[in-house]
Amino acid sequence: MKLEDLGEFGLIDRIRRRLATGHDAGVVIGPGDDAAALVPPEAGSVLLLTCDAIIEDVHFRRRWMSPREVGWKVMVRNLSDIAAMGGQPAHAVITCGLPARTEVEFVDALVDGLGEAARKYGACIVGGDIVQSPVLFVSVALTGHAEAHSILRRSGCRPGDALVVTGELGASAAGLAALEAGRGDDFPDAARAQRLPAPRLAAGQALARAHLATAAIDLSDGLAGDAAHLAEESGVGVSVSLASVPVAQSCREVCQALGLDALQLAVHGGEDHELLYTVPADRVQEAVRILHDEAGLAATRIGSIVEKERGLLAVKPDGTTMPLGEGWDHFRVRKEE
Amino acid sequence: MKLEDLGEFGLIDRIRRRLATGHDAGVVIGPGDDAAALVPPEAGSVLLLTCDAIIEDVHFRRRWMSPREVGWKVMVRNLSDIAAMGGQPAHAVITCGLPARTEVEFVDALVDGLGEAARKYGACIVGGDIVQSPVLFVSVALTGHAEAHSILRRSGCRPGDALVVTGELGASAAGLAALEAGRGDDFPDAARAQRLPAPRLAAGQALARAHLATAAIDLSDGLAGDAAHLAEESGVGVSVSLASVPVAQSCREVCQALGLDALQLAVHGGEDHELLYTVPADRVQEAVRILHDEAGLAATRIGSIVEKERGLLAVKPDGTTMPLGEGWDHFRVRKEE
Numbered sequence: 001m002k003l004e005d006l007g008e009f010g011l012i013d014r015i016r017r018r019l020a021t022g023h024d025a026g027v028v029i030g031p032g033d034d035a036a037a038l039v040p041p042e043a044g045s046v047l048l049l050t051c052d053a054i055i056e057d058v059h060f061r062r063r064w065m066s067p068r069e070v071g072w073k074v075m076v077r078n079l080s081d082i083a084a085m086g087g088q089p090a091h092a093v094i095t096c097g098l099p100a101r102t103e104v105e106f107v108d109a110l111v112d113g114l115g116e117a118a119r120k121y122g123a124c125i126v127g128g129d130i131v132q133s134p135v136l137f138v139s140v141a142l143t144g145h146a147e148a149h150s151i152l153r154r155s156g157c158r159p160g161d162a163l164v165v166t167g168e169l170g171a172s173a174a175g176l177a178a179l180e181a182g183r184g185d186d187f188p189d190a191a192r193a194q195r196l197p198a199p200r201l202a203a204g205q206a207l208a209r210a211h212l213a214t215a216a217i218d219l220s221d222g223l224a225g226d227a228a229h230l231a232e233e234s235g236v237g238v239s240v241s242l243a244s245v246p247v248a249q250s251c252r253e254v255c256q257a258l259g260l261d262a263l264q265l266a267v268h269g270g271e272d273h274e275l276l277y278t279v280p281a282d283r284v285q286e287a288v289r290i291l292h293d294e295a296g297l298a299a300t301r302i303g304s305i306v307e308k309e310r311g312l313l314a315v316k317p318d319g320t321t322m323p324l325g326e327g328w329d330h331f332r333v334r335k336e337e
Numbered sequence: 338m339k340l341e342d343l344g345e346f347g348l349i350d351r352i353r354r355r356l357a358t359g360h361d362a363g364v365v366i367g368p369g370d371d372a373a374a375l376v377p378p379e380a381g382s383v384l385l386l387t388c389d390a391i392i393e394d395v396h397f398r399r400r401w402m403s404p405r406e407v408g409w410k411v412m413v414r415n416l417s418d419i420a421a422m423g424g425q426p427a428h429a430v431i432t433c434g435l436p437a438r439t440e441v442e443f444v445d446a447l448v449d450g451l452g453e454a455a456r457k458y459g460a461c462i463v464g465g466d467i468v469q470s471p472v473l474f475v476s477v478a479l480t481g482h483a484e485a486h487s488i489l490r491r492s493g494c495r496p497g498d499a500l501v502v503t504g505e506l507g508a509s510a511a512g513l514a515a516l517e518a519g520r521g522d523d524f525p526d527a528a529r530a531q532r533l534p535a536p537r538l539a540a541g542q543a544l545a546r547a548h549l550a551t552a553a554i555d556l557s558d559g560l561a562g563d564a565a566h567l568a569e570e571s572g573v574g575v576s577v578s579l580a581s582v583p584v585a586q587s588c589r590e591v592c593q594a595l596g597l598d599a600l601q602l603a604v605h606g607g608e609d610h611e612l613l614y615t616v617p618a619d620r621v622q623e624a625v626r627i628l629h630d631e632a633g634l635a636a637t638r639i640g641s642i643v644e645k646e647r648g649l650l651a652v653k654p655d656g657t658t659m660p661l662g663e664g665w666d667h668f669r670v671r672k673e674e
Binding site for chain 1: 374485
């Protein structure tokens with residue numbers, strides 16, 4: 001059955017039934033009214049609010065991403081923003097732009113993916129809007145709660161702070177390369193990183209509770225791009241030791257097969273959704289231990305915050321430096337020299 | 338200059354500067370971090386959350402709608418949802434899907450329209466996301482605050498309650514017809530209703546304060562469609578007296594010129610963003626007076642809530658009834674009988 005047969009309101013009823021999962025203590029009025037009404041965070045907490053969207057043939061292709069994965073991924077993009085603030089996800093509203101020829105079963109699976117990611121990480125979908133659109137897109141707005149005095153920000157780090165990253169990098173970008181090359185089945189770990197990412201909520205919350213991080217951001221644009229955002233908001237420079245960047249094994253495998261540069265993908269590829277954060281240099285061990293104990297996650301020091309005037313630097317294994325932001329082609333030329 | 342020349346982050350900087358309007362007391366962290374951080378509503382209040390989007394060539398055409406009007410209108414669609422809950426708008430996040438060939442000046446004007454509507458009605462834009470998209474769309478998520486004990490809902494009206502509508506109907510649908518026919522300049526009032534609607538925030542807040550309304554909804558889908566939503570959520574039927582429906586003069590003028598049925602547009606046309614609400618039958622005068630005194634707005638009783646079994650009825654001037662939901666063609670045939 002196609003959407004044009006079911007109609008907008010038939011579809012909304014169907015989605016509401018599909019998402020209904022019993023009573024949520026924080027929901028006064030859920031889907032079905034002009035707006036959702038929600039219990040606000042407790043005194044001393046702040047309300048977090050973020051939004052992010054996913055668009056067909058810009059962020060994914062139907063030939064290598066299922067509708068359930070599309071729903072999951074766009075919810076995780078938002079959950080990852082809440083993780084980067086050290087918050088706990090709360091409530092989401094969804095705008096779906098759907099071509100009239102879309103199959104209802106496609107929407108069912110999309111909604112399932114959105115709902116699964118929300119439930120797994122403690123968020124609740126409380127409303128939304130279905131609009132006809134020539135291109136398929138899903139836009140999510142997500143709230144979260146965080147303690148006002150321990151919230152993680154992009155601003156706040158100072159020269160001398162250590163730059164630390166959770167997990168490993170490059171798997172999502174490698175997965176994209178493999179999927180676009182029609183090789184997703186050969187590289188299931190990388191493909192999974194691209195299609196079913198995980199937000200680092202426990203890590204963000206552990207960092208916030210410990211009052212350790214002087215700044216934090218999630219890696220959605222890639223290490224180089226997001227380090228630049230963090231530096232911009234903090235008014236500092238950054239120096240990344242390329243030899244220290246933890247490159248995912250699944251990224252190495254894809255790159256070997258496809259003739260790509262794994263370090264390049266780890267530094268410039270996006271959508272890893274790991275956390276990049278800074279701590280005072282004498283507290284790196286403590287920060288690594290807390291993430292291990294409370295979030296089961298490895299963390300690696302990959303560089304330092306430097307004075308703003310020094311800019312954004314990558315330190316090569318031979319000790320020489322190059323601009324961190326330099327892109328793919330330039331980087332490759334240097335490497336081949 | 339086109340977006341592809343400026344780049345995503347250049348554009349985001351430009352938008353942030355354009356929206357910067359000084360300190361907002363409710364904003365702890367504004368645009369520029371992974372999420373906004375906001376002061377939650379006071380104890381005893383609920384947080385409202387809604388979203389709505391506008392898409393080129395689905396909801397508007399560039400040949401008859403300026404980018405400033407596009408921004409204004411999508412913000413008002415969301416503000417109107419908060420009005421229908423009796424709330425006060427608070428904070429918005431915006432997702433803009435923009436083709437790479439978009440002119441930067443187009444985005445400037447779009448952002449101006451979003452910001453103007455937000456500021457005029459007491460909301461603050463605190464973040465957002467720019468994504469490349471083959472089709473231009475703007476998706477807004479808006480929060481609001483409302484007193485928990487006086488919130489307006491779609492559910493709650495009972496048979497015997499009076500059905501009341503603010504303002505006049507049909508102007509926006511008539512404006513759409515005039516603009517699509519290339520006659521917008523001939524009908525400036527109708528065109529303005531379509532392009533620059535106003536949310537009925539003062540009316541919704543006055544109704545909430547007075548504890549008068551047993552149910553409420555904003556008219557975005559049209560009187561017939563939204564009365565059906567209200568009836569569905571309240572588990573009742575509704576009877577609308579067609580002779581009582583306040584048809585906007587600008588709607589009559591367009592319909593006379595274009596050979597359309599003005600009552601038809603007032604009943605089935607959407608986007609008037611007036612409030613449709615119910616009050617106990619003995620409090621209609623009080624509800625009309627309060628809206629006049631506190632919101633400067635006329636209100637008209639147009640029918641009654643009836644038992645669910647009676648369904649959704651339109652009472653014709655001769656006293657006979659027909660289904661309220663019957664569409665354009667059928668309605669016309671009946672009228673010509």
